[in-house]
Amino acid sequence: MGELWQYLTAPFTALGRGALRSFERVGRSTLFLLQVLRGVPAVLLRPWLIVQQTYSVGVLTTVIILVAGGFVGMVLGLQLFNILVRFNSESSLGTTVGLTLVRELGPVVTALLFAGRAGSALTAELGLMKATEQFSAMEMMAVDPFKRVLAPRFIAGVVSMPLLAAMFSAIGVLTAYVIGVGLLGVDAGSYWSQMQNSVDFYNDLMTGFYKSLAFGFVSTWIALFEGYDSVPTSEGVGRATTQSVVHSSLAVLGLNFILTALLLETS
Amino acid sequence: MISRRGVELLVGLFVALGIAALFMLAMQVSNLSTVSMGDTYQVTARFTNIGGLTARSPVKASGVRVGRVTDIRYDDKTHEAIVTLAIEKRFNQFPVDTAASIYTSGLLGEQYIALQPGVEDQNLKDGDKMLFTNSAMVLERLIGKFMVNKMEQ
Amino acid sequence: MQFDNQTGAGDDVLIRVRDLRFRRGSRVIFDGVDMDFHRGAITAIMGPSGAGKTTLLKLIGAQLQPETGSIEVDGLNIHELSQVDLYDLRKRMGMLFQSGALLTDLNVFDNVAYPIREHTRLPERMIRYLVLAKLQAVGLRGAAGLMPSELSGGMARRVALARAIVLDPMMIMYDEPFSGQDPISMGVLMKLIRDLNDNLGLTSIIVSHDVTEASSIADYIYVMAEGKIMEQGTPRQMEDTHSEWARQFLNGLPDGPVAFHYPAPDYGQDLFGG
Numbered sequence: 122m123g124e125l126w127q128y129l130t131a132p133f134t135a136l137g138r139g140a141l142r143s144f145e146r147v148g149r150s151t152l153f154l155l156q157v158l159r160g161v162p163a164v165l166l167r168p169w170l171i172v173q174q175t176y177s178v179g180v181l182t183t184v185i186i187l188v189a190g191g192f193v194g195m196v197l198g199l200q201l202f203n204i205l206v207r208f209n210s211e212s213s214l215g216t217t218v219g220l221t222l223v224r225e226l227g228p229v230v231t232a233l234l235f236a237g238r239a240g241s242a243l244t245a246e247l248g249l250m251k252a253t254e255q256f257s258a259m260e261m262m263a264v265d266p267f268k269r270v271l272a273p274r275f276i277a278g279v280v281s282m283p284l285l286a287a288m289f290s291a292i293g294v295l296t297a298y299v300i301g302v303g304l305l306g307v308d309a310g311s312y313w314s315q316m317q318n319s320v321d322f323y324n325d326l327m328t329g330f331y332k333s334l335a336f337g338f339v340s341t342w343i344a345l346f347e348g349y350d351s352v353p354t355s356e357g358v359g360r361a362t363t364q365s366v367v368h369s370s371l372a373v374l375g376l377n378f379i380l381t382a383l384l385l386e387t388s
Numbered sequence: 389m390i391s392r393r394g395v396e397l398l399v400g401l402f403v404a405l406g407i408a409a410l411f412m413l414a415m416q417v418s419n420l421s422t423v424s425m426g427d428t429y430q431v432t433a434r435f436t437n438i439g440g441l442t443a444r445s446p447v448k449a450s451g452v453r454v455g456r457v458t459d460i461r462y463d464d465k466t467h468e469a470i471v472t473l474a475i476e477k478r479f480n481q482f483p484v485d486t487a488a489s490i491y492t493s494g495l496l497g498e499q500y501i502a503l504q505p506g507v508e509d510q511n512l513k514d515g516d517k518m519l520f521t522n523s524a525m526v527l528e529r530l531i532g533k534f535m536v537n538k539m540e541q
Numbered sequence: 542m543q544f545d546n547q548t549g550a551g552d553d554v555l556i557r558v559r560d561l562r563f564r565r566g567s568r569v570i571f572d573g574v575d576m577d578f579h580r581g582a583i584t585a586i587m588g589p590s591g592a593g594k595t596t597l598l599k600l601i602g603a604q605l606q607p608e609t610g611s612i613e614v615d616g617l618n619i620h621e622l623s624q625v626d627l628y629d630l631r632k633r634m635g636m637l638f639q640s641g642a643l644l645t646d647l648n649v650f651d652n653v654a655y656p657i658r659e660h661t662r663l664p665e666r667m668i669r670y671l672v673l674a675k676l677q678a679v680g681l682r683g684a685a686g687l688m689p690s691e692l693s694g695g696m697a698r699r700v701a702l703a704r705a706i707v708l709d710p711m712m713i714m715y716d717e718p719f720s721g722q723d724p725i726s727m728g729v730l731m732k733l734i735r736d737l738n739d740n741l742g743l744t745s746i747i748v749s750h751d752v753t754e755a756s757s758i759a760d761y762i763y764v765m766a767e768g769k770i771m772e773q774g775t776p777r778q779m780e781d782t783h784s785e786w787a788r789q790f791l792n793g794l795p796d797g798p799v800a801f802h803y804p805a806p807d808y809g810q811d812l813f814g815g
Contacts, residue, residue, distance in 0.1 A: 176395045180402040219417050250645070258642035258701075261602050262656050263631040269659075284406025291409035294417055313416065320417050323444070330410075 150346045157345065160265065160272035170273035171280075178239045178274065178341075179281030185238055186231055186285045187292055193230060194293030197221060198300030202307065214307045215316030218297040223320055223329045227290030229377050232336035235282060236369035240344035243274055244365035247348025248358030256349075271349065275341050282337025283330055290329070328384040332377065339376055340369040428455060428474035429514035433488045433501075438469045439524025440499045441490055447473050449503040454479045457501060473501060475512075483508040489522035499524060555580045555712060555744045556601060561610035563593070563600060570596055571607070572768035578712075583738050583745040585759035587752060588766050589790070589799075594748040595639075598714045601746070602634060603627055615711065632660055635705030635713040639720065641697035643689040643704070649676070650685040653704045660708065675703040679733060695726030699733070706737060712744040713737075719751040727751075731758050752791050764790060 164170055201217045250256060250270070259266045294316075301307040320326065344365045351361035438460060447455035455475035463470050473488070485506030492499050512518070556578035563571040570593035578584045586594050599605045601612055603619045611618055614630060622630065643652045653672045657663060663671075676682040679699040689697060698718065705713055715734065719727050735758045738745045749755040756762065756776045764772040764779075764787050772779065772787035782788055789797030805811065 172396055172399050175399045175402065179406075180398045183402060183405070223413060223417060253640050253645070254638045254642040255644055257599075257604065258636070258638055258644075260604055261631055261634065261636040262659070262704075263628040264655075264659050281402075281406075284403065284409070287406055287409035287413055290417075291412050294413075316417055321444075322414060326413055326417070 146350075149350065150342070153346050153349065154342055156267050157271050157275050157342075160267035161276060163265075163268045164272040164276060167273075170269070171276050174273045174277035175281060178243070178277040179284065182235060182239045182281070182285060183288065185234055186289050189230065189234055190227075190289035190292040191296045193226060193289075194218070194222070194296035195300045197226075197293065198297035198305070201297075202301055202305050211305075211307055212311040213315055214297070214301045215312035215314070216319040218294060218301070219316035219320040220325060222290040222293045222297075223325050225329075225377075225381075226293065227286045228329050228332040228336055229373065231286040231289045231333065232282065232340055232373040233370050235278075235285060235337070236340045236344070236366050236373065239278065239281070240340050240369050241362050241366050243278070243341070243344040244348035244351070244362045245358060247271075247345060248351040248353075248361050251349065251351055252353035252355070252358060254353075271345055274345060278341025278344070279334065279337045282340075283333040286329065286333035286336075324385075328380075331384065332380050335376060335380060336373050339372050343369045343372060427477045429477055429480070429512075430458070430472055430474050431512050431514070431516045431518055433471050433473060433518040433521050434463070434466070434468040435471060435490065435521050435523045436468060437523040437526060438471060438499075439490055439492075439526060441471065441501070441524065442499075445498065446500040447475060447503065448500055449479070449482075449505070454503070471501070473518075480511055480513075481505075482512045484510045484512055484516065485519055486512060487520035487522065488518050490524035492524075553579055555615060556746075557611075557613040558601075559611050559613075561600065561612065562608045563596065563605070563610075564608055565596070569768050571600075571610075574610070574765075574768070574770055576763060576770070578744060578746060579761070580744050581738070581742060582760040583734065583747060583758055584761045584763070585747045585749060585755040586763045586765060587748075587750055587755060587790070588764055588771075590750065593768070594750075594765065595716050598636070598716055598746070598748055601714065602631065602636060632656075632708060633711045635708075635710040637698065637701050637705050637713065637715045637718060639717045641689070641694070641701040643692075643697055643701055645689050648686055648688050649681065649692070649700050652689065652700060653707055656704065656708050671707060672703075675707050676700075678706070678737070679703045680729070695722055695729070698722075698726075698730065702730075702733060702737075706741065706743075709741065710743070712746070715745065715747045715749075717749055718747060719749055719754045727754055734758060752793065756791075766790075 197218050198214070201221070202211055202214055205211045205213055205217065247270075256266045256270075259269065298309075298312055302309045302312055347361045347365035347368070348358075351357050441457060441460065443457055443460060445457045446453045447457060455473055457471055458474045459470075459472035461470045461472075462468075471488075475482070482503060483506040485508045487504040487506065489502050489504065490499055491502050506520070554577045556576075558574060558576040558578075561571045561574040561576075562569075586597060588594055596605065600607055601614065601619070603612075603622070606620055612620065614634075617626075617630065619627065619630065643649075644655065647655065650672055653675055654668050657668050657671060673682055673685070676685055679702050681696060681699050681703065684692070684696065684700070689700075692700065718730055718734065722730065731754055734745060734747070737743060747755055747759065756779070759776060761775055762773065762779055763770055766786070771790075772782055772784050774782070779787070779791060782791070786798040788794070789799060795801055807814075
């Protein structure tokens with residue numbers, strides 16, 4: 122009888138155990154974040170560390186962002202034209218492209234690409250450092266790994282994201298122009314003037330900027346935590362890297378909804 | 389392995405490119421160039437219904453933007469909405485009997501305040517109250533009126 | 542140097558471990574352990590894998606906290622120190638990790654210079670002298686420009702050793718320094734450990750299960766298993782040990798108290814029985 126009971130309740134106990142472990146993980150990651158933030162002031166005195174990390178996190182992600190932005194812009198040009206033409210409003214292409222990119226696609230797609238390229242690289246690097254005991258070594262050498270290794274990477278991530286998102290939106294607007302005006306015959310003047318009339322600096326551009334900052338914060342945090350917390354074996358690092366991308370992406374998408382709901386002013 | 393100088397240069401370029409992109413977005417894509425106004429003076433106007441007007445809604449005269457709505461409040465005693473308009477100082481030739489009406493751009497666009505100049509000699513100054521206002525047309529009321537008219541026929 | 546089990550002379554003992562208890566999860570790692578590490582001596586800690594030898598080093602370095610018991614280093618109870626004092630103490634400790642643990646984004650020179658640059662404000666010229674001198678001591682001065690990925694395992698360990706001694710610490714801990722090394726590298730490391738210990742007046746702790754190598758350079762040996770010290774003594778004393786278990790371990794005998802056969806039912810039964 123007891124065995125039957127155990128058999129029946131097994132999935133629930135497993136669920137409970139999994140949930141408890143998840144909560145424990147969230148708690149650990151929050152403490153981790155606090156430690157990283159505490160290390161930030163010290164790093165600001167050694168800007169070279171931040172510059173170095175901005176190179177590997179930001180500069181090396183630029184190409185993929187520009188290429189992606191270019192393609193997304195072109196697709197937007199095609200698709201939105203296709204829809205607007207039905208309402209005879211193809212002159213509003215500028216408006217639709219501008220708003221779509223600046224409000225949503227710029228921050229969100231950039232964040233997803235960032236998580237995939239820069240985030241996974243961070244996680245893998247940290248996981249490898251953990252597996253080769255470099256963190257232990259640093260602690261034994263009386264060097265705080267949070268100040269020396271983690272805070273610079275965190276700052277680099279938070280700083281790079283908005284810049285990358287802006288690049289994405291900018292190039293998207295340009296390639297959509299090439300397709301819309303150059304290929305599909307939308308009037309150049311309407312494209313820009315309509316866009317300028319509808320894209321509000323505060324409502325649209327700034328909210329997009331804040332979003333990309335928030336995404337940078339969250340995805341860098343997750344990437345660093347997954348790497349620092351990984352199991353120090355080769356499978357452990359591999360698993361941590363995939364988890365980092367998945368969790369970052371989901372967090373960005375979830376956060377996007379919350380931020381959009383909060384920041385979008387219905388005029 | 390790129391040299392230290394190389395890394396610094398590339399990071400500098402990266403940041404410059406990012407800021408340039410932000411700048412381009414701000415100037416070319418958004419309405420920043422039209423949003424920032426010079427010095428303004430403020431006047432208030434009272435409406436029974438402001439419709440969908442919000443702060444930062446445009447204030448136009450003859451279809452040209454001359455200012456912005458900066459504040460909207462409700463007066464509990466007179467049951468009216470008090471709207472504060474900030475008009476650019478260079479447009480200081482609005483007579484004191486200028487009318488402020490709330491219109492909608494296009495059919496379903498955003499709402500704005502249109503100024504119809506009056507005929508008096510004196511002009512509006514900072515802190516003045518506008519004398520003539522026309523509230524927003526609320527669709528439900530129009531339909532209601534239409535229905536009542538129809539019924540009477 | 543005279544070695545008794547529990548020395549009373551305070552100054553002679555650099556590290557004093559008393560009644561150490563530590564648990565990982567539900568597994569008991571240390572169950573009331575007492576140890577003394579004498580100044581200027583090389584003390585070896587041996588035992589089967591998983592006996593907690595690396596954990597002991599982490600406890601001495603205060604990276605882990607014991608459940609009960611105390612560890613005193615140079616008269617200070619390390620687990621009661623403030624963060625600042627602990628970091629100061631760690632600057633006087635060197636540690637050699639099993640994999641070397643060199644920072645992968647720095648070359649050999651910068652790796653060895655790392656502790657100096659982090660903790661002192663010495664000018665680059667002085668740093669160069671110090672780093673090259675330490676690299677010379679481990680025989681790798683010519684490799685100063687290489688990256689860690691270009692080094693063999695043995696070379697990486699020697700670089701890590703140079704890094705560990707660059708600030709002239711009072712003690713060094715070695716975590717499995719001999720594992721996975723070819724005979725020549727082992728010989729080199731053994732020579733280095735002994736020479737550095739004597740020339741620099743260090744106190745060394747070696748954690749290893751390479752019995753022959755560790756015994757040949759150690760001044761005192763602790764053999765641990767199942768959370769307790771099974772045997773201790775000088776290498777000489779260990780040869781005449783009465784403990785069956787220690788004899789099996791030290792001589793690498795395949796059968797004895799640690800049985801060859803994994804527990805199983807009767808052989809005959811298993812083959813022919815129902």
